[in-house]
Amino acid sequence: RALPSLDITVWSQLPxxxxxxxxxxxxxxMATALLTACEEIPNPRKDGESASRWTGEDLELINKWAFQGERMIHGNPSGVDNAVSTWGGVVRFQQGKISSLKRPPALRILLTNTKVPRSTKALVASVQSRLLKFPEIVSPLLTSINAISLECERMLGEMEAAPAPEHYLVLEELIDMNQHHLNALGVGHASLDQLCQVTMAHGLHSKLTGAGGGGCGITLLRPDLEQPEVEATKQALTDCGFDCWETSIGAPGISVHSAASLDAPVRQALDGL
Incomplete structure (x- = not known):
């Protein structure tokens, strides 16, 4: 059947x-826009709604095609990133299987880009090399990282009902332990160490995210943290030459938004394209 012609405008805040x-x-x-344009999935937005989401079956189809896009870009992706972008929230990835946490709490974080370039392929290869060279040292490290992840999952499960200050204290400990383990694996970087030191000076806990070797780090923001302290931390990170944003973990996945619901900076950016 004939397919509609269309122009696609892409704008992103993500580096x-x-x-x-x-x-x-x-x-x-891209998969969502094209599937909707071809009427393979319906447009779920209704009048009066600021944002709407697709159904489970439609999300499955979106994720399937998005994974093919990831294969074109990366060759052999895990499928985790497109799953998170599709369903949102928090996902568990173990032995090739992906599952979602039911009702993860929305955690406020600082997302900091050190702007240090790195190669995921090279970092993965270095960990594999270290594992082959020191199997009795590196294998326990990987086992411990798995245990940290499982404890974090358990803690997030407890926080679904009623997050408490004690939960955040445990998450901060897990963040620190995870970062030290990742350094031991050789995927740290001086810029990430600096990030952790700067935030620790403000009583906050950080770790790398992604492949490491530079790139980005995340900093957990406790609910009781006052905004002036957050701004002071952001300024200290900016003074290091980093880019820093305040955001959250556990946000919804792919959604269609009404134009009126968009933030002013987003509308301005799109209007200028």
């Missing part, structure tokens, strides 16, 4: 090549 899954976000948006 590319920083380990933030920007290619997956792009692939999911």
């Amino acid at each position: 590319t090549g920083a380990g933030l899954g920007s290619s997956a976000a792009y692939s999911v948006c």
Whole structure:
């Protein structure tokens, strides 16, 4: 059947090549737009709604095609990034299987880009090399990282009902332990160490995200943290030459938004394209 002709405008706040899954976000948006334009999936938006989402079956189809886009870009992706972009929230990835946490809490974080370029392929190869060279040392490190992830999952499950200050204290400990383990694996970087030191000076805890070796790090923001302290931390990171944003983990996945619901900076950016 005849397909409609269309122009697609893409705009993003995500820096590319920083380990933030920007290619997956792009692939999911592109798959959704094309499937909707071809009427393979319906447009779920209704009058009066600021944002709407697709159904489970439609999300499955979106994710399937987005994964093909990721294959074109990366060759052999895990499928985690496109799954998160599709369904949102928090996902569990173990032994090739992806599952979603039911009701993850929305955690406020600082997302910091050190702007240090890195190669995921080279970093993965270096960890594999270290594992072959020191199997009795590196294998326990990987086992411990898995245990940290499982404990984090358990803690997030407890936080679904009623997040408490004690939960955040445990998450901060897990963040620190995870970062030290990743350094031991050789995927740290001086810029990430600096990021952790700067935020620790403000009583906050950080770790790398993505492949490491530079790129980005995340900093957990406790609910009781006052905004002036957040701004002071952001300024300290900016003074290091980093880019820093305040955002959250556990946000919804792919959605269609009404024009009126968009933030002013987003509308201005899109109007200028």
